[in-house]
Structure formats: structure tokens, C-alpha cells
Amino acid sequence: MPHVSLTVNGKPASADVENRTLLVQLLREKLGLTGTHVGCDTSQCGACVVHVNGRSVKSCTILAVQCEGANVTTIEGLATDGKLHPMQEAFRENHGLQCGFCTPGMVMSALDLVKHNPDPSEREVREWLEGNLCRCTGYHNIVKSILAGAAAMRGQPTKAAAE
Amino acid sequence: MAPRDDGIGAAVRRKEDFRFLTGRGLYVDDIVRPGQLYAYILRSPHAHAEIRAIDTAKAMRAKGVVAVFTGADMAKDNVGSLPCGWQVKNKDGSPMNEPPHPPLAVDRVRHVGDPVAVVIADSREAAKDAAELVEIDYRPLPAVVSVAEAIKPGAPQVWDIAPGNTCYDWEIGDKAAVDAAFSRAHHVARIELVNNRLVPNAMEPRAAIGDFDPASGEYTLYTTSQNPHVIRLLMGAFVLHIPESKLRVYAPDVGGGFGSKIFHYAEEAIVTWAAGKVKRPVKWTAERSESFMTDAHGRDHVTRAELALDRDGKFLGLRVSTLANMGAYLSTFAPCVPTYLYATLLAGVYTTPAIYAEVRAVFTNTVPVDAYRGAGRPEATYLLERLVDVAAREMNIDPVEIRRRNFIAPDAFPYQTPVALQYDSGNYHATLDQALKAADWAGFPKRREEARKRGKLRGIGISTYIEACGIAPSNVVGALGARAGLYEAAEVRVHPTGTVTVFTGCHSHGQGHETTYAQLVAEGLGIPIENVEIVHGDTAKIPFGMGTYGSRSLAVGGSAIVRAMDKIIRKGKKIASHLLEAAEADIEFKDGKFTVAGTDRSKTFAEVALAAYVPHNYPLDELEPGLDETAFYDPKNFTFPAGCHICEVEIDPDTGVTQVVNFTAVDDVGRVINPMIVEGQVQGGVAQGIGQALLENCVYDENGQLLTGSMMDYTMPRADNLPSIAVSTHTTLCTHNPLGVKGCGEVGAIGAPPAVINAIVDALSSYGITHIDMPATPQRVWKAIQDARMKQAA
Numbered sequence: 001m002p003h004v005s006l007t008v009n010g011k012p013a014s015a016d017v018e019n020r021t022l023l024v025q026l027l028r029e030k031l032g033l034t035g036t037h038v039g040c041d042t043s044q045c046g047a048c049v050v051h052v053n054g055r056s057v058k059s060c061t062i063l064a065v066q067c068e069g070a071n072v073t074t075i076e077g078l079a080t081d082g083k084l085h086p087m088q089e090a091f092r093e094n095h096g097l098q099c100g101f102c103t104p105g106m107v108m109s110a111l112d113l114v115k116h117n118p119d120p121s122e123r124e125v126r127e128w129l130e131g132n133l134c135r136c137t138g139y140h141n142i143v144k145s146i147l148a149g150a151a152a153m154r155g156q157p158t159k160a161a162a163e
Numbered sequence: 164m165a166p167r168d169d170g171i172g173a174a175v176r177r178k179e180d181f182r183f184l185t186g187r188g189l190y191v192d193d194i195v196r197p198g199q200l201y202a203y204i205l206r207s208p209h210a211h212a213e214i215r216a217i218d219t220a221k222a223m224r225a226k227g228v229v230a231v232f233t234g235a236d237m238a239k240d241n242v243g244s245l246p247c248g249w250q251v252k253n254k255d256g257s258p259m260n261e262p263p264h265p266p267l268a269v270d271r272v273r274h275v276g277d278p279v280a281v282v283i284a285d286s287r288e289a290a291k292d293a294a295e296l297v298e299i300d301y302r303p304l305p306a307v308v309s310v311a312e313a314i315k316p317g318a319p320q321v322w323d324i325a326p327g328n329t330c331y332d333w334e335i336g337d338k339a340a341v342d343a344a345f346s347r348a349h350h351v352a353r354i355e356l357v358n359n360r361l362v363p364n365a366m367e368p369r370a371a372i373g374d375f376d377p378a379s380g381e382y383t384l385y386t387t388s389q390n391p392h393v394i395r396l397l398m399g400a401f402v403l404h405i406p407e408s409k410l411r412v413y414a415p416d417v418g419g420g421f422g423s424k425i426f427h428y429a430e431e432a433i434v435t436w437a438a439g440k441v442k443r444p445v446k447w448t449a450e451r452s453e454s455f456m457t458d459a460h461g462r463d464h465v466t467r468a469e470l471a472l473d474r475d476g477k478f479l480g481l482r483v484s485t486l487a488n489m490g491a492y493l494s495t496f497a498p499c500v501p502t503y504l505y506a507t508l509l510a511g512v513y514t515t516p517a518i519y520a521e522v523r524a525v526f527t528n529t530v531p532v533d534a535y536r537g538a539g540r541p542e543a544t545y546l547l548e549r550l551v552d553v554a555a556r557e558m559n560i561d562p563v564e565i566r567r568r569n570f571i572a573p574d575a576f577p578y579q580t581p582v583a584l585q586y587d588s589g590n591y592h593a594t595l596d597q598a599l600k601a602a603d604w605a606g607f608p609k610r611r612e613e614a615r616k617r618g619k620l621r622g623i624g625i626s627t628y629i630e631a632c633g634i635a636p637s638n639v640v641g642a643l644g645a646r647a648g649l650y651e652a653a654e655v656r657v658h659p660t661g662t663v664t665v666f667t668g669c670h671s672h673g674q675g676h677e678t679t680y681a682q683l684v685a686e687g688l689g690i691p692i693e694n695v696e697i698v699h700g701d702t703a704k705i706p707f708g709m710g711t712y713g714s715r716s717l718a719v720g721g722s723a724i725v726r727a728m729d730k731i732i733r734k735g736k737k738i739a740s741h742l743l744e745a746a747e748a749d750i751e752f753k754d755g756k757f758t759v760a761g762t763d764r765s766k767t768f769a770e771v772a773l774a775a776y777v778p779h780n781y782p783l784d785e786l787e788p789g790l791d792e793t794a795f796y797d798p799k800n801f802t803f804p805a806g807c808h809i810c811e812v813e814i815d816p817d818t819g820v821t822q823v824v825n826f827t828a829v830d831d832v833g834r835v836i837n838p839m840i841v842e843g844q845v846q847g848g849v850a851q852g853i854g855q856a857l858l859e860n861c862v863y864d865e866n867g868q869l870l871t872g873s874m875m876d877y878t879m880p881r882a883d884n885l886p887s888i889a890v891s892t893h894t895t896l897c898t899h900n901p902l903g904v905k906g907c908g909e910v911g912a913i914g915a916p917p918a919v920i921n922a923i924v925d926a927l928s929s930y931g932i933t934h935i936d937m938p939a940t941p942q943r944v945w946k947a948i949q950d951a952r953m954k955q956a957a
Contacts, residue, residue, distance in 0.1 A: 034190075035187065047366060075186035095842075130882070133881065138911075141842075
């Protein structure tokens with residue numbers, strides 16, 4: 001059985017896995033990081049998005065053994081000392097989540113967008129989210145959250161939300 | 164005094180969000196029980212087949228496998244049928260045909276995905292690998308998938324006990340009065356339409372863990388449910404025969420439901436029963452493709468309807484005939500959806516004096532169909548609001564004007580419809596006016612002209628809908644065939660220091676109850692919202708409640724909390740009267756203080772709570788210690804949210820692609836407790852409504868194979884398919900519940916589809932197109948345009 005060693009949320013981690021074990025299974029089942037979710041079996045929904053070496057990746061679409069030596073960040077790695085990351089805070093402030101199931105993937109995906117495009121337009125946000133499904137919000141408040149989160153990360157004050 | 168920033172009407176940010184945003188939610192698949200095994204369920208690849216033999220020997224010997232069970236094993240243990248919770252009667256008064264539904268099929272499979280055997284192993288992979296070694300000898304049988312085919316003479320029969328594949332043939336209304344209305348009609352508008360079959364697709368796939376403690380004989384089921392007590396009752400009493408005192412059902416965080424997680428599913432019974440057999444916890448988690456072929460689907464109606472009008476466009480009578488697809492088995496509440504949740508809504512917001520509807524429910528070799536967001540009311544609204552538009556066009560009356568002429572007047576409440584319901588309140592002119600303004604209806608011709616210059620066809624559509632929430636009262640629904648009560652329960656437990664835990668029978672799977680209910684309690688007891696916790700979902704903790712569906716959580720569950728708080732305050736006054744040495748009648752409770760009227764002598768809520776639990780100075784002869792009250796609330800009537808949705812679309816005539824460019828919703832949901840959450844609920848519902856109108860369609864081929872079996876094939880709405888959704892409210896209060904609330908969870912999915920299709924038909928009207936079925940995909944729209952062009956050219 002292959003052994004994989006990697007860094008997850010800044011800490012070393014390792015586990016024995018099968019060749020076919022997916023990164024998301026490693027995270028959820030071996031490392032107990034259940035914040036990353038599985039919502040489909042065809043790489044459509046994006047509930048499993050994490051960062052691998054700084055890029056957003058659907059963790060159901062990459063094998064655990066491909067992540068040997070990689071630096072992985074999951075939703076559990078964003079808040080520090082009980083304080084939400086500005087993007088998480090923007091989702092809370094703008095009611096960008098309802099059932100919470102798609103939320104980790106949405107937040108991780110949004111952060112990758114902002115990394116590439118710090119000041120996206122509404123249209124750009126909607127197009128970026130092509131790989132993330134939400135059934136609760138109609139995306140309205142997710143889009144609003146990401147725009148607010150991006151503004152906060154640029155250092156601009158967030159507008160009064162959910163008015 | 165200024166309104167509280169954490170009370171009724173405040174946009175309080177949600178208490179539950181921190182855990183969801185940090186990955187600390189607890190969904191069923193996140194739970195790992197010590198010694199847990201994994202179940203993989205083998206499912207029928209055939210729509211209809213006889214099971215001739217099952218050989219599990221090879222699978223039993225596979226690595227990691229602990230057990231393999233079939234329907235015969237469950238039958239040997241006397242496992243019962245998954246029960247149906249509602250019995251509908253035929254026109255002649257006889258009961259509907261009600262076939263059995265074993266959790267694992269025994270001698271026949273009736274839809275693709277029907278469970279046949281379960282493999283239990285020490286890992287998910289081992290179970291799945293071993294499942295390939297189970298040999299099943301099927302003899303395929305002819306299948307039937309559409310209602311139109313199923314009712315034809317000679318069609319394959321899904322059930323021997325249901326001739327003609329009929330579950331029931333039901334009617335409502337005064338047929339003679341409707342015939343008379345049509346005989347004196349100036350104009351009759353007609354429509355035939357399909358309400359497309361949908362797959363709910365909550366983002367969290369269903370999951371269940373069965374657990375058995377041999378020491379106590381107690382079973383626990385962890386499940387993705389909207390109503391854990393309903394599951395405990397149905398599974399314990401009817402399927403597994405486990406006393407409720409020995410069965411705990413726990414639905415922790417649940418990732419969306421939309422109706423699909425109301426029902427008692429086979430997998431819940433399978434893992435619970437299997438846990439007892441193997442004496443270890445057994446977990447099953449659906450893969451998304453399993454969700455597609457096992458979660459109850461929604462809608463699937465075929466309807467013909469006629470509206471009789473007088474010379475002025477006043478509605479005289481409505482006649483409706485509907486075929487409703489039940490699928491292969493009766494899901495838990497399936498029979499009530501196309502009857503009591505559908506035909507009773509056919510008056511809409513109009514004064515139509517005579518209505519007659521007949522509904523034939525039909526078995527097919529497809530996944531069972533049951534309640535999906537709106538459940539019956541979207542089907543009624545779509546039919547009615549399309550038909551009204553057809554009538555307006557044919558009679559050359561403005562679609563807004565024809566609605567106004569037929570609205571129930573604001574002073575006509577309570578209003579008795581000809582189809583059983585009595586509406587308690589509403590103001591349909593007000594929501595219409597507000598929506599016309601918000602959508603700039605008057606400015607539309609200019610926008611259409613501007614779009615025309617860009618080569619786009621722009622259309623505008625309206626729907627003025629009503630719906631019924633908080634289904635009730637229990638004795639009335641019982642008389643109509645419900646096999647359950649429809650009250651709700653709440654326990655308000657005040658702790659010695661004055662903090663409060665509320666135990667509710669409702670269940671939150673995205674609705675934000677932990678916040679909304681806490682606002683009710685903060686306001687009602689005058690304590691900070693931080694001092695209130697809401698507990699739901701665990702039958703070991705909460706009083707017997709009916710769960711969350713049909714937008715009932717606030718109207719019924721919230722009312723139960725209010726009633727329990729009333730009891731707390733009544734008892735608190737007695738305690739305070741003792742502490743303050745004043746007559747009980749002189750004690751007032753306001754802003755968290757018990758005060759002797761007209762004085763400044765008072766005790767805080769926390770002081771009274773402490774006295775109740777440390778009763779040293781306490782009237783022990785007259786009053787029990789403690790401050791902990793439970794209330795069961797049975798509503799007097801449904802609530803009736805209503806409103807107006809306006810949709811504007813642009814169609815590219817060369818590609819048939821429809822873009823929703825504006826969507827405006829003005830809803831009367833009664834008193835608003837948290838406007839932020841209400842807006843989110845409406846937006847989410849509208850997205851599902853637009854999804855039904857433009858994108859989503861569950862398709863079977865003629866052999867009963869599910870063609871839309873994954874998210875690659877079934878079009879889920881994505882962010883770039885949808886517009887921003889402008890939501891506002893106009894309030895008339897519900898007159899019969901203590902909060903004046905009506906419900907907001909389903910209005911979006913109900914109001915939106917006809918607004919979208921009316922807009923598309925408006926955009927295409929220059930081609931003479933009068934109807935297009937949902938979903939209005941680019942292909943359908945393009946073809947309609949091509950056909951119309953050919954017809955015009957001919």
C-alpha cells in the first residue's frame with residue numbers, strides 16, 4: 001500500500017492509501033478533515049475544492065498519491081485563532097450560505113479567483129463559479145459575498161451587506 | 164423604545180454560520196462510529212424485471228466482506244413494507260391502490276435503482292468490489308415510463324393490484340356548476356401542458372448509519388432527514404418493529420432537503436436492520452448517481468385545462484384534468500401532492516366561482532415521485548398562471564388587467580374558495596402594484612425596442628400566485644387521509660442563570676432556524692440572543708415533532724415556541740408575585756423584567772429563573788420548582804403566502820438561448836422575523852423555479868433507463884445561468900397564528916416558473932407562438948421559432 005506524505009494546513013501529514021484513493025478521501029477519512037465535502041461523482045459540484053500548492057483543485061479529481069510532498073490547504077486551514085478569514089467573514093455577513101454543504105468549496109474557489117483577479121466584476125464571479133454548484137442560495141448572495149470578500153482583501157471597507 | 168437589533172424584524176447574521184464556514188459542520192457522512200462497517204447497495208439495472216435467483220456466495224467470500232443480505236433475508240426477519248403516510252380515496256369513495264414496498268426487492272424490481280441486495284464490508288471499496296461478485300438472474304419485463312403510455316389499454320402493468328396502472332382516480336369541486344358556467348361562457352381558453360419531472364439534488368447526498376448496542380438493545384439511526392421523529396415512527400412501528408423507546412433517530416447538520424429528505428427511505432431501514440444483524444455500526448452514503456435513481460423525484464404532471472370567461476374577462480369556471488406520475492412505489496407522502504396540495508390551490512388569487520378538477524395518479528417503472536419544493540402548489544400555479552395569460556391574449560386584454568379584474572378583493576377575507584380552502588388574509592393588488600413598480604413594467608416597451616435593435620427578442624411575464632403552508636389542522640388532514648398529525652412541539656428550557664435552550668421538533672437544513680428561532684426567544688423573553696441555543700434533529704433530546712417541510716417551521720414550529728414561552732412567562736409571573744409580595748394580576752412582564760404594575764419594583768428574568776431552580780424563597784405548596792415548559796401547537800388553518808413575480812427574458816432567435824435579464828419578486832409571507840433570511844429563501848426558491856422553467860428535466864428512455872442520471876446530464880442551474888434576483892415583501896398578517904407569519908421557503912419555486920414561461924411566450928408572440936413546455940431549452944425555443952417561421956412562410 002503506498003504511503004503519502006504531504007503538508008496539510010501548514011502541518012505535516014501522512015497516511016497509507018490505496019492507489020485509487022482520492023485526495024478527498026485522504027482528507028476526510030484518513031486525516032479527519034471533514035470540512036471538505038463530496039456532493040457528486042462526476043467532478044461537477046465543486047463541494048470538494050481545496051488548494052494544492054496554491055491552486056484550487058477539485059479534491060475528488062486528484063489521487064492522493066499525486067499529492068506526495070504537496071502543500072494542501074482546506075477550509076479548516078483558513079480561520080486563525082478563531083477569527084474568520086475576510087472571505088469567510090464576507091460569506092457570513094452577506095448570507096452567502098444556507099445549508100453549508102457547498103460552502104467550503106465556494107470559499108476555497110473564491111480565494112483562487114481573487115488571487116488571479118483581485119477586483120472581479122459580477123459577471124466574472126458568476127463565470128468563475130461555473131464549477132461550483134449550490135442548490136440553496138440561487139447564487140445571489142454567494143456572488144455578493146465574493147465581491148465583498150474581494151473588496152475586503154483589497155483593503156477596502158465592506159459595504160453594508162444584505163440590506 | 165428602539166427595536167432590538169437581535170429581535171423580530173432584524174437581519175441578524177446567522178448563529179450557525181461559523182461552524183459551516185470553518186468546516187466544522189457535522190453531516191451524517193462526517194460521523195465515524197467505532198467499529199463502523201460500510202454498506203454498498205446493489206440496484207436493479209432494469210426498469211422492470213423478475214428476480215429469478217440471487218447468488219451471494221462469491222461475494223460473501225471476498226476480502227473484507229462481513230455480510231451480504233437480500234430481500235429474502237429481510238422477509239425472513241418479518242421486516243415490513245415502507246409505509247405510505249396518506250391515503251387518497253377514489254371518486255366512488257373506495258381507497259387508492261396501495262402496493263407493498265419492501266426495503267430490498269423480493270421477487271421483482273420495478274425501476275432502475277430499485278435496491279436488491281446489500282454488501283457490508285470493512286471499507287466502502289471492499290463492499291463495492293464485492294458487490295460485483297453478486298450474481299443476480301433477472302428476467303427483464305416490458306416497462307412503462309410515461310403517464311400517457313401507462314394508461315393505454317395493454318400497457319405493461321407495474322402492479323397486479325393496480326389495473327390500468329391506476330393508483331387512484333380522484334376529484335374535487337362541483338362538476339355540475341362548472342358545466343353550467345361553461346355553457347354560458349363568452350370565451351373558453353384552453354391549455355395542455357406538462358409539468359416536467361425534476362430531481363431535487365440537495366447538495367448533500369443522502370446518508371445513513373445504523374448502530375446497535377447489544378447491551379441495551381437500543382438502535383440509533385443517523386440519517387439525512389428533515390423530520391427524524393417521522394422516520395422513527397414509520398421505521399420503528401411499521402418496518403422494523405422496534406419500540407420507539409429503543410430507537411433513536413438523529414439528523415445532525417443536513418445539507419439541503421427541498422422535500423427529498425422528508426421521506427422514509429429503504430436505506431434507513433436496511434442499515435438499521437443490518438446493524439442489528441452484524442452487531443456493528445453500518446454506514447451507507449449515496450453516490451450522486453444513486454441519488455438520481457433513488458431520491459424521490461418531483462412534479463411530473465400532464466394536464467388539460469379550460470377556463471370559461473364572460474365578455475369582460477371575468478372567470479366563470481375552471482375545469483382541470485391531470486395525470487400524475489407516482490413512479491413505481493408510493494413514497495411517504497406522494498398521494499397527497501397532486502390532490503390536496505394541488506387541486507385545492509386552483510382558485511389561485513381569483514374569484515372563480517366554480518372549479519372542478521379530476522386527478523388520476525398512475526404507476527410507472529420510474530423512481531417514486533413525491534413532494535419537492537412547493538409540492539403540488541407549483542403545478543397548480545403554473546397551470547393557472549399560464550391559462551390566465553392564454554385567456555388574456557385570446558381576448559386581447561392586458562395580462563395585468565385581466566388579473567386585477569379577477570382578484571379576490573382586499574376586504575373579502577376570510578375568503579372561501581370553491582375548492583375547500585379558506586384564505587385568511589392577503590392583498591393581491593398591493594403585491595402586484597409593488598412588483599410592477601419594482602420591475603419598471605411601464606418601461607418595458609422601450610427595453611423591448613432597444614433589445615430588438617440588438618437582434619434580441621425581449622419578453623416580460625407575470626405571475627400572481629398563492630400557496631398554502633403549514634398544512635393543518637390535524638383533524639382536518641386526518642379526515643382527508645393523512646395518517647399523521649401536523650402539529651409541532653417545542654420545549655423552552657430556562658436554565659438556573661437565565662440562559663435558554665429551545666428544543667424544537669422542526670429541523671433546519673439550510674433555513675437558519677438556529678437564528679430565527681433565537682430571535683423569537685430573545686424578543687419574547689427579553690434576553691440577549693447569545694443566551695439562546697436551539698436544539699433540533701435528535702429524537703433523544705427533542706419532544707415529538709413533525710419536522711420541516713411545506714414552509715411550516717415558523718408558522719407551526721415558531722408558534723409552538725411562542726406558546727411554550729407564554730407558559731414560561733405565566734409561571735414566571737407567579738414566581739415574581741411571590742418574590743415581590745404582590746398580587747399575580749399586578750405583575751407585568753416586559754423587556755426581560757417582571758414588574759409590579761405602576762411601581763419600579765421588579766425582578767429580572769434571570770432572578771426569577773434562579774428562584775425557580777434554587778427554591779429557598781418560593782411558594783412550594785402552590786408551585787413546582789423549575790422553569791421548563793413544553794407546548795404542542797396545532798394550527799387552525801393553513802397559511803396563505805401570495806405575491807407577484809415578474810420575469811424579463813431576452814432570446815437569441817438564432818440560437819434559441821434564453822437569458823433571464825431581470826427577475827422581481829414581491830411576496831407577502833406575513834410577518835418577517837429575519838429579512839436577510841427571507842430574501843435568501845426567496846432567491847433560492849426562484850433559482851429552482853428558473854431551473855425548472857429553463858434547464859432541468861428528468862428524462863427516461865422508452866425502456867425506463869434514466870438518461871439524466873448524473874450532474875453531467877441533468878442541468879443544474881449555475882451561477883452564470885441566473886440573474887440577480889430582486890426580492891421585497893409586502894405584509895398582511897396571518898390572522899390565526901400568534902406570530903402573524905405565513906412562510907417563505909417555497910414561494911420562489913411556486914411563483915417563478917409561470918413568470919418565466921409567460922415571458923418567453925411574450926417574447927415569441929410575434930411568431931404566433933402561444934405555448935412552450937418546460938424546460939424551455941435552447942433547442943425547444945429554436946425549434947418553436949423554426950416551426951413558426953415555416954408556418955408563416957407556407
